[in-house]
Amino acid sequence: MPTSPPADPPAARQRVQMADIARAAGVSKATVSRALSDSPLVSDETRARIRALAKSLRYTINLEARNLRRKDSRTVGVVLPFDSDTRRHLNDPFFLGMLGAVADALTVRGYDMLLTRVDAQQTDCAAQPFDTGRAIGIILIGQWRQHAQLNDLAARGVPIVAWGAQLPQQRYTTVGGDNVSGGMLATAHLIAGGRRRIAFFGDINLPEVAQRYRGYCNALAQHALPVDPQLRVSVPFVPGGGAQAVQELVRRAVGFDAIFACSDLLAMEAINTLRGQDRLVPRDVGVVGYDDIVLAAYYHPPLSTIRQPIGAAGELLVTSLLALVDGAQAPSVHLPTELIVRASAA
Amino acid sequence: MPTSPPADPPAARQRVQMADIARAAGVSKATVSRALSDSPLVSDETRARIRALAKSLRYTINLEARNLRRKDSRTVGVVLPFDSDTRRHLNDPFFLGMLGAVADALTVRGYDMLLTRVDAQQTDCAAQPFDTGRAIGIILIGQWRQHAQLNDLAARGVPIVAWGAQLPQQRYTTVGGDNVSGGMLATAHLIAGGRRRIAFFGDINLPEVAQRYRGYCNALAQHALPVDPQLRVSVPFVPGGGAQAVQELVRRAVGFDAIFACSDLLAMEAINTLRGQDRLVPRDVGVVGYDDIVLAAYYHPPLSTIRQPIGAAGELLVTSLLALVDGAQAPSVHLPTELIVRASAA
DNA sequence: GTGAAAGCGCTAACAT
DNA sequence: ATGTTAGCGCTTTCAC
Numbered sequence: 001m002p003t004s005p006p007a008d009p010p011a012a013r014q015r016v017q018m019a020d021i022a023r024a025a026g027v028s029k030a031t032v033s034r035a036l037s038d039s040p041l042v043s044d045e046t047r048a049r050i051r052a053l054a055k056s057l058r059y060t061i062n063l064e065a066r067n068l069r070r071k072d073s074r075t076v077g078v079v080l081p082f083d084s085d086t087r088r089h090l091n092d093p094f095f096l097g098m099l100g101a102v103a104d105a106l107t108v109r110g111y112d113m114l115l116t117r118v119d120a121q122q123t124d125c126a127a128q129p130f131d132t133g134r135a136i137g138i139i140l141i142g143q144w145r146q147h148a149q150l151n152d153l154a155a156r157g158v159p160i161v162a163w164g165a166q167l168p169q170q171r172y173t174t175v176g177g178d179n180v181s182g183g184m185l186a187t188a189h190l191i192a193g194g195r196r197r198i199a200f201f202g203d204i205n206l207p208e209v210a211q212r213y214r215g216y217c218n219a220l221a222q223h224a225l226p227v228d229p230q231l232r233v234s235v236p237f238v239p240g241g242g243a244q245a246v247q248e249l250v251r252r253a254v255g256f257d258a259i260f261a262c263s264d265l266l267a268m269e270a271i272n273t274l275r276g277q278d279r280l281v282p283r284d285v286g287v288v289g290y291d292d293i294v295l296a297a298y299y300h301p302p303l304s305t306i307r308q309p310i311g312a313a314g315e316l317l318v319t320s321l322l323a324l325v326d327g328a329q330a331p332s333v334h335l336p337t338e339l340i341v342r343a344s345a346a
Numbered sequence: 347m348p349t350s351p352p353a354d355p356p357a358a359r360q361r362v363q364m365a366d367i368a369r370a371a372g373v374s375k376a377t378v379s380r381a382l383s384d385s386p387l388v389s390d391e392t393r394a395r396i397r398a399l400a401k402s403l404r405y406t407i408n409l410e411a412r413n414l415r416r417k418d419s420r421t422v423g424v425v426l427p428f429d430s431d432t433r434r435h436l437n438d439p440f441f442l443g444m445l446g447a448v449a450d451a452l453t454v455r456g457y458d459m460l461l462t463r464v465d466a467q468q469t470d471c472a473a474q475p476f477d478t479g480r481a482i483g484i485i486l487i488g489q490w491r492q493h494a495q496l497n498d499l500a501a502r503g504v505p506i507v508a509w510g511a512q513l514p515q516q517r518y519t520t521v522g523g524d525n526v527s528g529g530m531l532a533t534a535h536l537i538a539g540g541r542r543r544i545a546f547f548g549d550i551n552l553p554e555v556a557q558r559y560r561g562y563c564n565a566l567a568q569h570a571l572p573v574d575p576q577l578r579v580s581v582p583f584v585p586g587g588g589a590q591a592v593q594e595l596v597r598r599a600v601g602f603d604a605i606f607a608c609s610d611l612l613a614m615e616a617i618n619t620l621r622g623q624d625r626l627v628p629r630d631v632g633v634v635g636y637d638d639i640v641l642a643a644y645y646h647p648p649l650s651t652i653r654q655p656i657g658a659a660g661e662l663l664v665t666s667l668l669a670l671v672d673g674a675q676a677p678s679v680h681l682p683t684e685l686i687v688r689a690s691a692a
Numbered sequence: 693g694t695g696a697a698a699g700c701g702c703t704a705a706c707a708t
Numbered sequence: 709a710t711g712t713t714a715g716c717g718c719t720t721t722c723a724c
Contacts, residue, residue, distance in 0.1 A: 015479075017701060028711050033703060043709060058502070060477040064410050064419075065701035069716050073410075075460070075480075082453065093640065096442040107428065107463045112475070114421070115461050117453045129458075131406040133361075133717085134421075156404075268644040275646070294439065295641040298614040300621070363717060374695045379719055389693060411717035415700050479701085695724080700717105707712075 016059050075112045077129030081120035081142035093293040101314025123149035127158045137321045159324035165207035166332045174332045175316045182306040182337035183215020186260045186288040195258035195286045200232045201245045202262030230254040242269025264289035264296045286345035302342035309335050362405050421458045423475030427466035427488035439639040447660025469495035473504045483667045505670035511553035512678045520678045521662045523654040528683035529561020532606045532634040541604035541632045546578045547591045548608030576600040588615025610635035610642045632691035648688035655681050
């Protein structure tokens with residue numbers, strides 16, 4: 001035994017393994033393996049005996065070893081961006097919610113989830129859980145700017161699905177909300193409430209936000225309202241962004257009677273800031289947010305917003321990835337978005 | 347080659363592996379292994395050559411194989427309860443936030459996280475990631491009622507750390523907030539604001555809530571105020587719970603001028619419900635919540651609450667677990683809680 | 693400094 | 709129906 005250590009390492013090596021069961025049962029490892037995986041090649045009596053033994057010895061199969069041998073596993077990699085510049089901390093309610101939805105969808109199907117955070121700039125690291133053989137594929141949650149790098153990964157054959165907008169010449173699969181119609185719904189709702197000067201809060205360098213802006217413009221056009229570039233404030237998704245955006249609007253001295261904010265957090269910050277300026281929502285300014293995070297309903301005034309179907313998204317991200325892993329196609333999908341009417345834009 | 351399949355399986359087996367690098371470099375696998383793990387046993391020249399080759403071939407070591415051989419890994423299991431009765435969906439902002447904090451703490455230390463959801467009743471499944479050799483230890487996030495089962499796991503030698511209250515005769519490590527002082531801080535703050543009839547919203551069957559209730563009673567006693575059992579409403583942590591609790595109070599026809607709610611969500615629901623009854627917060631009723639979730643500051647009125655130090659908790663859960671894995675002791679810890687004064691209890 | 697070979701804990705031909 | 713044996717992709721003695 002060349003590799004056996006002189007003594008038991010610290011407290012390890014207590015773990016009972018298949019050979020122990022085999023010895024105790026007086027059979028070979030192969031039989032134990034078969035019994036434990038319900039192979040028809042083993043007699044009912046033996047199977048029962050072995051299973052009982054395994055249970056009483058608290059044996060659980062070593063999955064890493066099995067995976068190595070079978071070249072397969074039931075683990076999918078979920079990667080979240082780690083935006084080194086902006087918020088260090090993973091606390092965005094929407095993405096966290098999405099994470100929960102994906103976790104649920106995986107659990108239901110008997111898959112585990114290996115969660116990693118990678119620098120949003122270093123997208124090539126995203127495939128690491130796959131490359132290192134720990135995951136059968138990758139689900140990306142968050143805002144990923146590196147379109148080209150994701151294309152490379154897909155081209156390399158990494159099964160990968162991302163949450164986000166569908167882009168031209170995209171070789172990877174995305175699952176996203178229908179941002180254009182989301183933007184239209186929000187804007188049309190504000191217009192229907194009699195608002196005419198609708199500000200847009202969001203960074204249109206992000207593909208999803210750009211699409212929402214397109215929807216916003218469409219809705220204005222449909223009602224023969226002008227698109228005033230002064231009303232668009234490019235605000236990053238960081239705490240305090242909503243307050244800044246309102247102040248920017250004030251600084252520009254453009255009149256506005258409504259805001260369409262590209263996240264609920266942004267909307268709430270904006271409402272708070274407006275309140276500080278004695279402009280009440282919805283009386284003086286109508287506001288519509290985006291995402292319908294849990295807290296939107298709890299807010300005062302309850303926030304009208306565009307719901308992204310987070311549960312369906314989790315399911316679809318998972319089923320698409322599993323399809324990809326099976327070598328099948330997985331078309332990119334736009335999930336329908338929905339206007340949730342509450343009080344903030346009445 | 348008895349096990350080699352007739353043809354390449356679907357699209358797999360493309361993966362370049364160590365033997366490929368060895369062949370290409372004209373050395374043995376052993377040398378490649380050494381070069382890639384910075385062993386001093388290999389010449390600088392060879393190392394450089396091999397590393398370059400590996401990079402150009404996009405080789406990444408297969409971690410599962412390495413782990414199997416080395417009997418060690420850098421993955422920790424994080425398990426979240428899956429409360430089959432109440433909320434199916436993983437969307438509690440506080441636990442999700444905690445999950446984020448743990449993810450960050452692990453990332454910083456170069457560990458990965460294997461996330462699983464298990465039925466809150468079946469706590470013994472919680473050790474599965476460990477038992478199956480996929481994780482070196484387990485971090486439990488959420489409300490775990492099965493004290494005894496967790497003790498069993500710890501007794502079995504599973505390195506395990508849970509978020510939660512410290513209980514008598516506890517053999518596993520917990521990291522938790524200081525709930526007694528949290529309860530006192532909240533209650534004392536309400537008393538200081540002139541409130542005398544303070545309702546308590548929470549299910550004292552949960553250890554953490556029980557401790558908060560103790561703090562509540564302490565604070566009342568310190569100010570020579572009576573503890574009225576009619577003012578305690580046992581409310582589960584489910585959506586709609588806050589509204590129910592307020593209605594229950596009304597049904598009981600007990601007067602109250604303040605509420606201490608055991609979660610921010612509960613507090614917000616309560617405030618909304620009160621508003622529907624034309625009782626304004628803080629004018630008519632003072633409210634203090636618990637957790638200080640991100641949205642507490644955004645709420646209107648901004649919610650006074652007890653902050654649980656979620657970032658520190660994530661760090662501590664991780665360092666404690668890693669200590670345990672190293673065979674060291676990891677004492678249970680109470681993290682200090684903090685009163686965040688905003689407007690809801692002025 | 694490098695290679696040969698054994699083996700981590702399991703599975704799957706191939707025997708019997 | 710069960711046992712034997714040869715690996716999965718890697719690391720690590722041990723020998724040179």
